[in-house]
Amino acid sequence: MTDPLFERVAILGIGLIGSSLARALRRENLARVIVAGDRGDVPARALALGIVDEATDDLGAAVTGADLVVLGAPVGATPAIMEAIAPHLAPGTILSDVGSVKKRVMDMITPVLPEGVILVPGHPVAGTEKSGPENGFAELFHGRWCILTPDADVPMGAVNKVARMWREAGMIIEIMEADHHDRVLAITSHLPHLIAYTIVGTAANLETQMSAEVIKFSAAGFRDFTRIAGSDPIMWRDVFLNNREAVLDILQRFTEDLTALQRAIRWGEGETLQALFTRTRAIRQAVVDARQA
Ligand SMILES: NC(=O)c1ccc[n+]([C@@H]2O[C@H](COP(=O)([O-])OP(=O)(O)OC[C@H]3O[C@@H](n4cnc5c(N)ncnc54)[C@H](O)[C@@H]3O)[C@@H](O)[C@H]2O)c1
Numbered sequence: 702m703t704d705p706l707f708e709r710v711a712i713l714g715i716g717l718i719g720s721s722l723a724r725a726l727r728r729e730n731l732a733r734v735i736v737a738g739d740r741g742d743v744p745a746r747a748l749a750l751g752i753v754d755e756a757t758d759d760l761g762a763a764v765t766g767a768d769l770v771v772l773g774a775p776v777g778a779t780p781a782i783m784e785a786i787a788p789h790l791a792p793g794t795i796l797s798d799v800g801s802v803k804k805r806v807m808d809m810i811t812p813v814l815p816e817g818v819i820l821v822p823g824h825p826v827a828g829t830e831k832s833g834p835e836n837g838f839a840e841l842f843h844g845r846w847c848i849l850t851p852d853a854d855v856p857m858g859a860v861n862k863v864a865r866m867w868r869e870a871g872m873i874i875e876i877m878e879a880d881h882h883d884r885v886l887a888i889t890s891h892l893p894h895l896i897a898y899t900i901v902g903t904a905a906n907l908e909t910q911m912s913a914e915v916i917k918f919s920a921a922g923f924r925d926f927t928r929i930a931g932s933d934p935i936m937w938r939d940v941f942l943n944n945r946e947a948v949l950d951i952l953q954r955f956t957e958d959l960t961a962l963q964r965a966i967r968w969g970e971g972e973t974l975q976a977l978f979t980r981t982r983a984i985r986q987a988v989v990d991a992r993q994a
Pocket residue numbers: 713714715716717718719738739740743773774775776778781782799800801802824825826827828829830831832833834933936940
């Protein structure tokens with residue numbers, strides 16, 4: 702058997718994504734030791750699941766001796782975690798993350814990054830509406846994109862190692878600038894979540910009788926939105942607070958398009974509606990063809 706890619710991988714925040722990564726590392730024998738750092742009863746739960754070798758709520762101890770550290774907590778926790786681990790990171794350590802937002806996370810880490818520690822930010826674009834280590838699974842990453850956003854001066858050896866880890870977990874790798882990542886994800890992931898939260902919120906605000914019927918007669922369309930709107934409140938609060946500009950920009954365009962549709966319905970412009978729905982149906986087909994459905 703060949704040597705593992707990493708000696709000691711510390712995953713800080715062993716929830717849905719962190720625990721899925723731990724499982725993939727195990728399956729592919731990519732780490733000699735996997736250690737979880739988390740808080741409350743989560744370390745004990747991760748240990749009980751048998752997905753890590755060690756688990757602790759002492760984040761400094763977790764990263765000591767690690768050649769790869771992966772931040773797996775909601776992005777708003779980044780400053781607190783960096784404060785706890787920075788004194789314990791050795792030169793040569795690769796620091797990565799799985800955050801849904803990249804630019805703000807890099808801005809939070811870079812000023813406190815110890816000399817010689819190499820930052821390779823990442824975002825596995827794969828997930829579910831569930832949270833916690835019990836809900837992770839190694840296959841989550843299969844056939845999905847993983848976007849890495851290292852600064853231009855980061856050694857390619859480190860970028861390649863992180864890329865190889867995600868590739869062996871089943872992902873397809875793309876490297877891009879953090880700002881660009883945040884603009885793309887604002888439309889493909891953040892806005893859809895905001896819309897889902899809004900629709901389900903609107904339904905919940907209807908008068909009692911109506912809102913009970915929304916749940917009772919929940920048609921497929923609404924049901925799909927409730928899945929997304931069931932996503933983790935803390936994670937998504939942090940996404941919107943930390944990708945503010947890109948989300949507000951795309952929301953402005955969305956609002957204009959929605960207003961145009963409102964007019965089309967009001968004035969009975971069937972051809973406008975049909976033309977848009979025909980274009981969007983083709984986009985759905987393209988997503989299916991790209992095996993991302
Ligand atoms: N859920 C998804 O679909 C998805 C997909 C890709 C990336 N992400 C990103 O992955 C990260 C984690 O998301 P998740 O869905 O795994 O969340 P999760 O809630 O399942 O897990 C997060 C874990 O972080 C821990 N945590 C929070 N604050 C902490 C702190 N200060 N110190 C130590 N541990 C702390 C929590 O206890 C929890 O175990 C987020 O940054 C999110 O943006 C999520």
